[in-house]
Amino acid sequence: MARTRNVSAASRSVQPELRATGLHVSPEEQCLLLLRDHRSLTASAIASRTDLSRPTIDAALRSLETAKIVTSDLRPTGKAGRPGRTYTFVPSDRMVGVDIGEHAIRAIATDRAGRILARYEADRVREPSRDTFLRDLDDVVRIVGEGASIAGVGLAVPGIVKAQKVKLSRVLPYLNDWDFHREIESLINVPLFVSNDVKAAALGEARLGAGTVDSSQVTVWLGRRVSSAVTFNGELFEGANGVAGEMTTAVGTQWTPGSVCGDWQWPSGRSPLQTAERAHAGDAECLASLHDYLKALADPLSRLVAILDPEVLVLAGALSETSAPLADFLAPYLKERLTVPFLPRIRRSAHGRYSTAVGALYTAFTNPSAPALAHWQLPAPTTLTENDPATERADHPSHALAS
Structure with missing residues (x-):
């Protein structure tokens, strides 16, 4: 008799989320999404949440381990018998969202699972110009990057932005008529996505916040x-x-x-x-x-x-x-x-004055130019979580500003 597999409502959301990317959904991508959202799972737990066969899951997990995106170890199951092998998603690179206004700059960095690794906030004290704008952006990306590999950056600025170009900014007028997108990508050497600051805040709240x-x-x-x-x-x-x-x-x-x-x-x-x-x-x-x-x-x-x-x-x-x-x-x-x-x-x-940086972060995840994980695509996370305090890196606090 054929074995029937029960699939929970939560697990049935795996495939639609990946299908929203418009790309073919591979077994590796299904496993990645589950491991991203649950941190660690056994192969049996993955099987209970998908329609994939156990041999297919085992092969997919071997591929992900070979690519060093997933690690595994033996852990006690709490039951009699041998320990179970548990698989853990290990995102090694970061995504960064940056909000640059007239008076302040804010940034947030996460891993590919949406775990917050760093925040930054400071006054903008340099004389306003195109050169200082580039320097401020380069500085903050390096600070929240903390030496890690960065896969993508989202940048939000005040002004009318269309197709990643600033059509009109009364707050930062030096951005007008400046095609800075390629210049910045060359400077920071990662894919960049540019958006309006308040629209980024709206997107951040809709996708990762109060909406x-x-x-x-x-x-x-x-x-x-x-x-x-x-x-x-x-x-x-x-x-x-x-x-x-x-x-x-x-x-x-x-x-x-x-x-x-x-x-x-x-x-x-x-x-x-x-x-x-x-x-x-x-x-x-x-x-x-x-x-x-x-x-x-x-x-x-x-x-x-x-x-x-x-x-x-x-x-x-x-x-x-x-x-x-x-x-x-x-x-x-x-x-x-x-x-x-x-x-x-x-x-x-949900994010207060960081809403814009969070929205910019979301655009970094969804930027079509953002690199895949080895050969596989992973959608943007649906929530942000604070990193484990025991392992969280030092934050970069400064006083609160309203831009």
Whole structure:
């Protein structure tokens, strides 16, 4: 009688995830995906999660071991008999996401399994120019790379970006009319993908954060400036010229009174996050300023919500890191500006001020130019995890900034 194999719902997602790449799915790739997401499995555990035969799995694992992508060792099974052979995914190279703004630079590095290995944040102190932009990028890639092999870099910058070229940046005007993509790839010697900073944040939250892949989502960035971006089913909606979701590209619209970019005078010159934290602690002046700010944002944001009717509204940026209940504060201001009783689910960003770097990281994984693992393709991870504290490398902290 033929043996029947039970396949769990989680395991049935293996093949669709790989098929989304549009490439032939090999047994090695199926094993890789399972080992990436579970860290270590026996061949029997892999067999229980796929429709592959045991001989096929054994052959695939031998190939992966030969390529030094997978290691194996004998471990006790907790049952009588010999120890079982366990296979572990050992990603040796890194993926890097970089967010370069006017005032700050942030970066995050992970392995191919999405385990966070390094973060970096610092002021940008050099005189703004094309040369210092290249130097800042080269420096941060080397810092978070920590001497390891880097397979890909995603770079997010402020401005209108289409087809990896900056069409217009008012924040970093020296990027305008500069075809820097090849120059940077030559400098860092790895594949590069360039995107807009807020759109990268939206992608990072949709794919690896507070959003969900199977939803419509508006992400609004709350920092020194305000901006928004739209994703549908985990994919960016950029429009013909890369400006979709940017409410203030229309004359007469502005995020806050007198400011297209959403500049706001916070009490005593504090940052948005400092103000919100003081508001949460009971400072009446800061609380009033925070509410006035959210009321102002609700005007243009309600129009965007009315046009798109998104399922999810994600609040990202430095301000989203506050302990204050921003979603609870914002919801009534949106509701009173809409003529229908429907609001999106308002969620706090999962990555705060690092959302843009996380989105840039995701583009490094999905860049068609990113190298395969030996002969095999591996999709981008669906989650990011902190590395084991016992083995985690030293972080590179600096004070928090809102760009």
